[in-house]
Amino acid sequence: MTSEAKPDQMAYYDREKLGQVDLRPGGADWMDVPVNMRPGSFIYPAKEKHLQYFGLPNPRQWFPTDPDWKLPANWKEIIIEGMRERLSKYRSFQVFMDICVRCGACADKCHFFIGGGDPRNMPVLRAELLRSIYRREFTQAGKILGRLAGGRELTVDVIKEWFYYFYQCTECRRCSVFCPYGIDTAEITMMGRELLHLLGVNVNWIMEPVANCFRTGNHLGIQPHGLRDTLDFFADDIEEATGVRVEAPLNRKGAEVLFVTPSGDFLADPGTYTCMGYMCLFHEIGLDYTFSTYASDGGNFGLFTSHEAMKRLNAKIYAEARRLGVKWILGGECGHMWRVLNQYMDTMNGPADFLQVPTSPLTGTRFEHARSTKMIHITEFTADLIKHGKLNLDPSQNDHVRVTFHDSCNPARAMGIFEEPRYILRSVCNHFHEMPENTIREKTFCCGGGAGLGTDENMEMRLRGGMPRASAVRHVHEKHGVNHLAAMCAIDRATLSTVCEYWVPEVRVTGIHELVTNALVMKGQKKREVNLRLEPIGAQAEE
Amino acid sequence: MESGRREFLKTAAGAAALGLGAGAASFVGAEALARSRAGQAAAGGGKRYALAVDTKKCAEREGCRACIDACHVTHNVPRIENREEEIKWVWKEEAEWVFQDRVHEYSGAELRRRPVLVLCNHCDNPPCVRVCPTQATFKSADGPVMMDPHRCIGCRYCVVGCPYGARSFNWKDPRPYIEHVDPAYPPRARGVVEKCTMCSERLAHGLLPACVEACAREGAGALLFGDMNDPESEIRKRVESSLSLRRKEHLGTRPQVYYTL
């Protein structure tokens, strides 16, 4: 197979001959089955320039279906040393390598396994990919007994397998919820990817955003004037919809609040409407805030790369807050961004002692739970506003919306923010329905595109992974006529739009603050006849 | 090890029997079963022990408790005064109550008030054995209805089922109520049912039941013990030749304690 054939080209399909079937190998276990790089399931490698710009090793041209991946000569040594180093730096890694009992509780918790059936997508086996090498190289039993003790030789095929499967994990942590020891496959995948980076084995869909983010402050590479234009453009749309002209300050020194949101919301539909939602809300309550072009992305693809990359990209937020002299930071609706902000930012780039404990200027609520990091989630902020009656809301403006809420993996399982968004949704929509309980809150299903998998070339993989989520959406669609899926994560908004289009075309994806603003009665607004998407209100109901 | 295995097999057999509904028929046929068992015993030349009470002779010795005391001392029967919890193997009751369907308003006062020795009737068709859910009470081959206190779960179904009130339940630990414990015969624990065993432990050693022996020793001669399967036995001849009564004959329990009035 040549590297040119891509799944979206007819040439790819032509190669498959009718009736050609793989015979099943008898009795072999997974270690004996070499990975089969199937287009549609893997992501293209990183381009050299991005690695070079960001300073990662072994930039070169290669393709996953190539027999030779042009690894460094001492690749094996690099991996072993890399593992040794990480085993001594991360207790999670060391402990998770040692204590799995293979009880199988995690097996059917992974959306990729449920939707695709590939056994190596069972979380336990994903970890065994690394664990088998760990046993062979780092435990006496594995050195002596080898295969009997569950160890195996580190070969190039193993590296290929790692590449294939560690980029089929969205680090959603759903398996970790069910594991009796809390073994977190996200940690395993992060370690696996860090090791692959040492060899220059990485994917473009992550490395390009990382390089972009490093340079321009956001993953999409939006440059300052571009952001200015975008926000002004949003203001135009808002004026068209509401009759109110809102401002979007950029890099304004002395503002009280620095607002950071994922850059996807500046560019991609339907995240843009959520961004407009923020702007309306801030305007309406008169918040003294500013966007930043330097820290123009709260999202952090460094999380999908390595701890170091994460720290390098994240440093901008505090730096910018210090430069602008704000009092505290407000974060928009995003998933993995909040994993970084909640669990890593303060440790990596803190302490933020130059900031003040976030305090809502309208309600006076001090957000004590963020007293160290000094950054709060927009739904915490908005829920507090609504609770104190600071917003004039007319939920009937959302009456054509029958909404369900998708808990995004990271805010759910790395933060525990469940009630705030629900409280907001119930306040701004009259028709809110939960999906089946084993698919929401901490048991929520991933969209299938997290952790840097939301690209085009692995579309089939994503659609498979999105199937469990889509099944639950379809259930509430059929039962309650749900037609909107609200998600507070930029990746969700992008990926679930696609997933829903395939599995439940009747349901569209929206953000929380899009709905908030659609229900918000703004001072000086004209009669609201269209929503932020400039669609007539109630149009859907008539359809 | 041998007996362990046997115990295991028994348990297994018990468990297996649970699965069989076949037992359903057997409680209907319980009487027939008992009958044929008795028959077998007779055919095999087995013994069928019985007791005959001459109430008249007994009543002549007013206040005599020789048989009762002998029994209760031999078997470590506790002396509990509280009537609600008392334990008795053999005792006296007025004829009016013992023979409710034989004594009537014109029966003489002496007859009606006559104290009659009562005890377990060792029925041929004992309801207590029928109802016991664990076979803790069972009918031995030579007649006596036996109690296995090791197996008794204390459900008291037999107490409910016995028409003669012959069974006593240990409502509390009997030990403090036994004046003098005879180590030769184990007392019972609280929580099990007990009753007259026809002194089977004495019979095994060729002795007469304690009550009969005591009665003879006193010279009253009111109690006669013997084998009903032996046509030559004294008791068989006595029962054959004189009109004797058995308690609550209409219940079909076929008691093996015979009374002459």
Place this chain on the structure above:
Amino acid sequence: MDEQLQAKRAEIVRAWVERTVEMYPADAAKFLLRVNDPFSNPVGTTIALELEFLFDALLRDVPPDEVVPRLDRVIQITSVQDVGSARAVSFVFALKEVIRRALAADRADAGLLRRCLEFEQRIDALALLAFDSCSRFLQRIADIRVREAKRRVWSLMRMLKVDWDHLPAEEEGAGG
């Protein structure tokens, strides 16, 4: 014929499911079959459930409008299981071979061949439906792909006043 097939229904469906699952990557296929609890693997289960229905539908000669939604469920899943379009529908043809094998013992029956051919016509009809369904789903994926790409740069395109109308229309009957 139908009676013979009816009699061997369980055997044929089982073999058909096996053949269908074979189009998975090798270890997944092995896994899907080895997991004999039908509910352990949703994908395998869906396939098994719907193939059973489809086989019965073939026996009863059910009208297409009843068959298509059930066929869609299989194809909707197989279309994204990193197999090609040809493989995604090949399972229908596999039934022919499965049936031939199942009826191999009755070869002496003279009329069998004729009726067998009749039945295979039904299978061919199903295959046509399957192609149809598959192309619909592949088309949907292609559309989605384009729309997703457009969505990614939506605000740019709006700012640049790109004409939205040439985007693929929402699928008919999707009701979105």
Place this chain on the structure above:
Amino acid sequence: MRILVSLVAVVALYLLAWVGVGVLGLRTLFGTVLPYAALALFVCGVAYRVVRWAAVPVPFRIPTTCGQQRSLEWIKPSPLENPHTGLQAFLRMALEVLFFRSLLRNTKAEVRAGGRLIQGSSKWLWAGALAFHWCFLVVLVRHTRFFTEPVPWCVNLLAHLDGFLQVGVPAMTLSSVVLLGALGFLLARRLVTGQVRYISLPADYFPLFLLLSIVATGLLLRHVVRTDLSAVKEVAMGLVTFAPSPGEGAHWLFYVHLFFVSVLLAYFPFSKLMHMGGVFLSPTRNLANNNRAVRHINPWDYPVKVHTYEEYEGEFREKLKTAGIPLEKE
């Protein structure tokens, strides 16, 4: 294959002990040397493993949150699923360790007619695991009657309650029966459930077979073969008083039992059984989710290369200016 290897290993161990004691009469080896060695390996091994884990830092606070965080006053947090304080994290761990909280959450993905994907609740693994671990503990505590003189009253009481139902002589203990059943269940699910069978290694079957053998020999010794208990206790007390006794009166099967236990002890620190210690050290469970309130320190933190604002402004100065965005240096 993986099953067979483990089974053969256990049978080999059995034969080893049988030949060793039953044929060769190596009572000192099997009754004294090996148990001491095994215990030493166990205690030191476990301590070594735990110390090694503990020597690895926890650079980041990464608890998996399974309930509402503590945020706004009027939103009820779930302290046991999403602890905010150390005490709450401790309680979460206690629930995890004592009642297997996470397994209680278990679901099973199923597809039902109509292609509906369902995540139904599934508690079998939880129940089986809980039954096994608790009964194992009870059995262990009961066995301290052999290692203590006089036997503590609590051990006697436990044994009495455990054998409350008088079945057989000596009475069958409930814990052993449930233990055997639970082990059987855990083994059966590894053999029968396709997913679990697929992921199982010899290291998963071996401990199960070993534990089953321990329970089986124990039950045999108590109910079928029978051995002189005071001889057994002499061996055990000889070990704890450092005055080893050959235990001539004990049945050879007792040495098989003891040998299996020794093997288990010795095997423990090198195996997945170390989850006993590891569960306490799992960073996704034993930490409070209070990162935003209390700063967590990474001991090996190091400075990284960042793209500073000055560099950024330098690169985009013109564009910033055109867009009318304020600059640091005009």
Place this chain on the structure above:
Amino acid sequence: MLEKALRGSGKYWGLVGFLLVLIGAGLGCYLWQFREGLQITGLSRDVPWGFYISQFTFLVGVAASAVILVLPYYLHDYKAFGRIVVLGEFLAVAAVIMCMLFVFVDMGQPMRVLNVMLHPTPQSVMFWDVLVLSGYLVLNVVISRVTFSAEVKGVAPAAWIRPLIVLSIPWAVSIHTVTAFLYSGLGARPFWLTAILAPRFLASAFSSGPSLLILLCLLLKKFTRFDAGSKAIQKLGVIVVYAMLVNIFFVGVELFTALYSDIPEHKHHFQYLFLGLEGKTMMVPWMWFSQTVGMLSVLFLLNPKVRQKERFLALGCLGVIVAIWIEKGLGMVVGGFVPSTQGSLMEYWPTAPEVVIGLGVYGIGFLVLTVLYKVAVSERELEEA
């Protein structure tokens, strides 16, 4: 599923706490009884069975009454019971557990209880009773689990459950029949020696069980968002009325037979219960109270207009339960022992520890019921959310 019982309101935990206190007290008294023997109860040589066994008898009826929902719903497809049939099964589970516990606490040697199974004795009705009760428990646990979890998942239950459901219908009848046989097969006790005992038990079961269910449904309606639906409740009300009428009729038949035949050994027991014998009148007020309340309740409920008012329905049901609880739970068992086989008159009244142990057992049963209902109601609330 089960984890639903771990989250609840303050009221829920209050109830659980209250039941735990009851259980604790009961357990304490039971330990006392275990040490001292059954002497701490009011039982005696002449009245060897009392409070425990009569509660057992009463609760067997409650357990059997689940059939009143299962039969119309599964065999006649009576949809209105769809929402509450599982409540009936849960009630049966809790009731059977209480039954078994009441038998257990009544034993002199509880640690030998397994002897019933180790030495199976088919000619003993008690053996069969243990068998049918355990079977009924297993049936109801399995059926309610399978059907309810299927309902929660929104799918049809597995096909194999249907034969079990059908089996559970005669089985429910059998538990009360066998329990009646426990009494009516004894020549020694003329009071119970009546063929109508089993039918009488069933009639009282089918009035008291559904009455309890109605009360529980009304409580659920009041304190939770779960509404069984008035159609189902009204239908149950009708069943209560007719079953109670039949029950009263049966009692009348018994009274006639005993009194008109004038056979002393039959008549005396009724005399004792309703008039007192030789100055022993402890039961008399209770029996009259029971009969009066029973009659009044049924007359009250007979009027459809009254029945349709849920408040009155609740009152009537409460009356029925009280009437039958006294009739069956007090008169039926104790009446059989007075006068005794020897004609002696020893009265019985439960002692305080005996009652506390009984309350403890009720506590366990209602705890099981509370937990099961909590799960059911939470799942239903989720479904309807």
Place this chain on the structure above:
Amino acid sequence: MYDGGKVVFGLALFVALCTSPLWLSVARGGGGAEAPPLQMPAPAAGKCVRDGEWMRNSHMELLNSWRDEVVREGKRSEQLADGRVIEKSLTKTCLGCHTDKTQFCDRCHDYVGVKPFCFDCHVETAGG
């Protein structure tokens, strides 16, 4: 972050628990290693009904089977291999030789933590 203190504390607790029998026995002065001496019957009493080793292991089984045979089957005596005929009785036969229950039965039972319920009913010593 290491949480070293907590780990060490936990580990110390674990080691202490694992090795507690050792410390307990040291604290008690190391006694109890040998089974307590049992008071054996006078030689005049003759041989036991089974050989000594068998009795040590399985006497409970013998008593159990005696119990059933005597009570349920009425088989009260047994002929031993050496021709002696003995009565199957705990009180009469066993305690007839082993006259002091506390010095024989109880010592061993206490040592191995066994609590038989035979003596709930059966009387221990003649005349007791």
